[in-house]
Amino acid sequence: MISHRSAETCNKIVITIFFVIISLFVIYPLVYVVSAAFSPGNGIASVNIVPFADGFTVKHFTYIFTGTEYGQWFVNTLIVALSTSVSTIVIASLGSYVFSRFRFTFKKSMLMSLLVLQIFPSFVGMVAIYVILLRIGGLDTLWGLVLVYVAGNIPYNTWLVKNYMDTVSKNLDEAARIDGAGHFRIYATIILPVARPIIAFLGITSFTAPWMDYIFPKMVLRSVDKQTLALGLFSFVTDKKNEFTNFAAGSLIVAIPFIAFFILTQKSMITSFGGAAVKE
Amino acid sequence: MAFALPIDGTANKKIKVTASLFMGLAHILFLRDRLKGALFALTELAFLLLSPSIIRKIVQLVTLGSPQPDLPIKMRDNSIFMLIDGILILAVLAIFAIVYALSVKSAEGTYREYCRKKDYPSQSNSLNTLFGKAFPIFGLAPSFILILVFVAVPLLFSICVAFTNYSAPANIPPNNTVDWVGLDNFKALLGGEASWSGGFARVATWTLTWAVAATITCYFGGLFVAVLLKETNLRISPLFRIIFLLPYAVPSVVSMLVWRNLLNGTFGTVNRTLMTLGLIHNPIPWLGNPVLAQITCVLVNLWAGFGYFMLLSLGTMTAVSQDIFEAARIDGASKFQVLRRITLPLVLYQTTPLIIMSFTHNINNFGAIFFLTGGNPTVPDSTTTSAGGTDILVTWIYKLTITLLKYNYASVIAVMIFLVLAPFAIFNFRRTKAYKEGEL
Numbered sequence: 001m002i003s004h005r006s007a008e009t010c011n012k013i014v015i016t017i018f019f020v021i022i023s024l025f026v027i028y029p030l031v032y033v034v035s036a037a038f039s040p041g042n043g044i045a046s047v048n049i050v051p052f053a054d055g056f057t058v059k060h061f062t063y064i065f066t067g068t069e070y071g072q073w074f075v076n077t078l079i080v081a082l083s084t085s086v087s088t089i090v091i092a093s094l095g096s097y098v099f100s101r102f103r104f105t106f107k108k109s110m111l112m113s114l115l116v117l118q119i120f121p122s123f124v125g126m127v128a129i130y131v132i133l134l135r136i137g138g139l140d141t142l143w144g145l146v147l148v149y150v151a152g153n154i155p156y157n158t159w160l161v162k163n164y165m166d167t168v169s170k171n172l173d174e175a176a177r178i179d180g181a182g183h184f185r186i187y188a189t190i191i192l193p194v195a196r197p198i199i200a201f202l203g204i205t206s207f208t209a210p211w212m213d214y215i216f217p218k219m220v221l222r223s224v225d226k227q228t229l230a231l232g233l234f235s236f237v238t239d240k241k242n243e244f245t246n247f248a249a250g251s252l253i254v255a256i257p258f259i260a261f262f263i264l265t266q267k268s269m270i271t272s273f274g275g276a277a278v279k280e
Numbered sequence: 281m282a283f284a285l286p287i288d289g290t291a292n293k294k295i296k297v298t299a300s301l302f303m304g305l306a307h308i309l310f311l312r313d314r315l316k317g318a319l320f321a322l323t324e325l326a327f328l329l330l331s332p333s334i335i336r337k338i339v340q341l342v343t344l345g346s347p348q349p350d351l352p353i354k355m356r357d358n359s360i361f362m363l364i365d366g367i368l369i370l371a372v373l374a375i376f377a378i379v380y381a382l383s384v385k386s387a388e389g390t391y392r393e394y395c396r397k398k399d400y401p402s403q404s405n406s407l408n409t410l411f412g413k414a415f416p417i418f419g420l421a422p423s424f425i426l427i428l429v430f431v432a433v434p435l436l437f438s439i440c441v442a443f444t445n446y447s448a449p450a451n452i453p454p455n456n457t458v459d460w461v462g463l464d465n466f467k468a469l470l471g472g473e474a475s476w477s478g479g480f481a482r483v484a485t486w487t488l489t490w491a492v493a494a495t496i497t498c499y500f501g502g503l504f505v506a507v508l509l510k511e512t513n514l515r516i517s518p519l520f521r522i523i524f525l526l527p528y529a530v531p532s533v534v535s536m537l538v539w540r541n542l543l544n545g546t547f548g549t550v551n552r553t554l555m556t557l558g559l560i561h562n563p564i565p566w567l568g569n570p571v572l573a574q575i576t577c578v579l580v581n582l583w584a585g586f587g588y589f590m591l592l593s594l595g596t597m598t599a600v601s602q603d604i605f606e607a608a609r610i611d612g613a614s615k616f617q618v619l620r621r622i623t624l625p626l627v628l629y630q631t632t633p634l635i636i637m638s639f640t641h642n643i644n645n646f647g648a649i650f651f652l653t654g655g656n657p658t659v660p661d662s663t664t665t666s667a668g669g670t671d672i673l674v675t676w677i678y679k680l681t682i683t684l685l686k687y688n689y690a691s692v693i694a695v696m697i698f699l700v701l702a703p704f705a706i707f708n709f710r711r712t713k714a715y716k717e718g719e720l
Contacts, residue, residue, distance in 0.1 A: 115705060124434070
């Protein structure tokens with residue numbers, strides 16, 4: 001019995017050491033970014049290989065807000081992300097409600113085409129989207145970018161939300177219909193509240209995507225003051241110049257809210273991911 | 281004006297013919313449903329009035345304009361505008377055909393109703409059902425229009441461009457026109473021009489290798505860590521879980537650009553650290569040697585992606601009913617047996633669709649390659665094709681479009697990606713509950 005227990009303790013120690021090694025690998029680049037953001041140097045070459053060994057300064061944070069358009073980029077990205085998120089929720093949930101609760105001609109073929117359309121990465125149609133935006137005056141505007149994002153989000157998400165709404169019992173809307181509620185009332189007061197989990201998922205995913213996307217902003221937005229964060233951060237570390245410390249400072253400001261959000265929600269994500277995988 | 285209709289259903293053919301003759305005619309003439317009929321008739325009238333310009337657009341779609349070198353650039357035929365307008369018009373035509381079919385169906389339906397009730401539908405009633413029926417139309421209209429304009433038309437456009445010579449330097453509007461060339465681009469990429477077909481084969485092979493390697497490493501890495509976390513149940517497990525999840529939480533633009541700088545061959549931190557520690561004497565070209573760069577891509581992707589799969593595996597393991605474990609323990613199964621015979625098969629089975637999804641995601645994983653290596657380093661065929669040693673098909677499409685302006689080749693590659701990915705999408709579709717239960 002004693003040997004069994006000591007074997008287990010030994011096991012635990014080995015695994016803990018193993019985990020610590022992985023953790024070091026995982027954390028190393030992240031710690032390095034944090035240290036670079038506060039380090040006085042400029043390029044990656046001038047930053048000490050030991051994190052936090054160069055001293056401490058906040059000059060990069062002051063620089064990106066005063067010397068570059070970082071603040072404006074942040075606001076632009078926030079506007080794009082919020083509008084994309086809200087429009088996607090409204091349009092996709094309305095469409096899903098119709099698909100879930102009505103019978104009409106061509107329903108089957110429409111659902112099928114939604115699935116086929118979402119296979120393509122949306123930038124395959126980049127050139128055409130560029131020309132269409134050019135013809136409706138949407139180039140170099142934030143709303144043009146939002147339109148592209150929302151349209152790209154709809155096929156897959158309509159499908160997702162429709163599947164969720166199918167699992168919601170139809171008795172609820174039957175009862176409301178007998179009480180004389182119209183279609184829109186049923187949608188807004190009964191279906192939407194019940195579908196809150198999937199709507200939240202939809203809102204979060206469509207809110208986070210614009211922060212990381214590079215291709216479409218690069219194509220649609222031309223002027224410096226209209227750009228989004230991904231473009232701006234990328235411009236700090238091109239082949240021509242390397243302002244790694246400014247880049248690190250800018251990245252830190254974006255990444256911290258994301259990381260905080262993930263740490264706060266990871267418990268519930270484990271259960272919801274598990275649930276999503278087990279269903280179907 | 282209105283004729284009395286037989287109520288035994290014998291006039292169905294007459295209704296059908298009249299309705300097909302002109303939209304809404306049957307509604308107005310026989311069915312006393314003037315409002316609906318008038319709406320349908322107006323649609324057809326508008327269509328007929330616009331038909332000259334519709335026909336002109338379709339002719340332009342076929343010819344794509346003719347070269348007019350003597351005119352100022354602004355007044356020359358713009359083939360690309362013609363192509364897009366033509367596709368939009370075709371979409372409008374399709375919608376019109378659908379509305380036409382619906383109008384005939386509606387006339388027949390109204391007639392059946394008339395036979396059943398032995399009376400004409402009252403106008404106020406018709407208006408009511410119209411609003412009731414209009415809700416799905418209003419609900420779907422925004423999705424429909426957005427998808428049509430920003431997803432469907434661009435896709436059709438890309439597919440069309442694959443059959444044209446839209447490319448620099450000789451065929452870029454508005455200076456020059458673009459022409460249909462049939463299958464020439466496919467031939468060139470699949471064996472016609474040596475450097476292009478060689479480049480295509482190389483990039484396609486690497487794309488598949490990359491997608492398989494990236495998916496497998498992340499999946500099994502994540503599963504392995506999840507099993508260890510679950511089985512050993514250390515007191516500080518939650519802390520490790522949070523740490524392992526961190527890379528997944530960081531936006532990929534940020535993490536990939538950080539790695540790009542850390543791994544830089546000449547002044548990157550990783551090389552400087554290894555040299556200071558005396559482990560190596562010459563810098564390792566992490567991103568400079570084609571094969572090493574490919575391995576680096578897979579490893580960095582493992583760093584970024586294993587947390588996601590750890591989360592998924594933990595989720596499925598938590599969702600597995602405890603009864604099975606209880607039963608196994610009563611039967612005297614050891615911890616390892618439970619893991620091998622129960623937990624792993626269950627997790628594997630339930631995460632299969634996610635492996636497929638992750639595989640298709642990796643084939644199109646633009647960010648992981650573009651921000652880390654930019655497709656570099658250069659290889660022999662890079663000078664003509666612009667595709668570097670780590671470029672996957674999507675990053676190559678990007679380069680072909682943005683730097684080389686070879687839209688025709690970019691479209692051919694896009695079509696190929698679609699042909700490869702479509703079976704996976706259909707497979708996942710056929711697995712869905714709605715499909716299996718025959719609701720669709």
